[in-house]
Amino acid sequence: MRLSAGEKYEIIQTVTTSEIGVKRTLASFGIARSTFYRWYQKYLENGYDGLKQGHRTYKRQWNSIPEDQKNLVVEVALEHSELSSRELAYKITDEQGIFISESSVYRILKQRNLIPAPNHFLLSAANEFKDKTEFVHQMWQTDFTYFKIVGWGWYYLSTV
Numbered sequence: 001m002r003l004s005a006g007e008k009y010e011i012i013q014t015v016t017t018s019e020i021g022v023k024r025t026l027a028s029f030g031i032a033r034s035t036f037y038r039w040y041q042k043y044l045e046n047g048y049d050g051l052k053q054g055h056r057t058y059k060r061q062w063n064s065i066p067e068d069q070k071n072l073v074v075e076v077a078l079e080h081s082e083l084s085s086r087e088l089a090y091k092i093t094d095e096q097g098i099f100i101s102e103s104s105v106y107r108i109l110k111q112r113n114l115i116p117a118p119n120h121f122l123l124s125a126a127n128e129f130k131d132k133t134e135f136v137h138q139m140w141q142t143d144f145t146y147f148k149i150v151g152w153g154w155y156y157l158s159t160v
């Protein structure tokens with residue numbers, strides 16, 4: 001419930017002249033002491049005009065990235081298209097003095113359709129190895145870790 005400036009002024013006058021004390025007087029009105037003292041401080045600073053309802057200013061969410069910083073990320077990304085989102089984040093932090101995480105850079109670029117779809121290399125499975133080993137433990141390391149084999153699916157290979 002919002003009170004007008006006149007109602008706030010009447011409550012201030014009643015509370016300041018009350019003989020039963022501030023706490024009990026405010027309890028009878030159902031008003032919190034913090035609210036009363038906020039009104040009273042505004043009244044002391046600006047008089048009756050301080051009690052008038054001001055316009056609410058809506059602030060941005062505390063953890064959202066401002067639009068000008070998002071535009072800066074896009075500008076830097078377009079100037080340096082060869083850099084990854086991690087490298088762009090470091091570049092912006094070092095040169096512009098604005099900290100932004102690599103995941104935020106990636107998310108911003110993806111929202112603006114500046115991240116291409118990843119390229120997948122498809123491998124067909126063979127019945128046997130092309131380069132056969134001659135000794136035990138001759139083939140002990142792989143060159144890739146995650147790949148798709150046509151007809152088999154996605155596989156994760158760890159280095160041995």
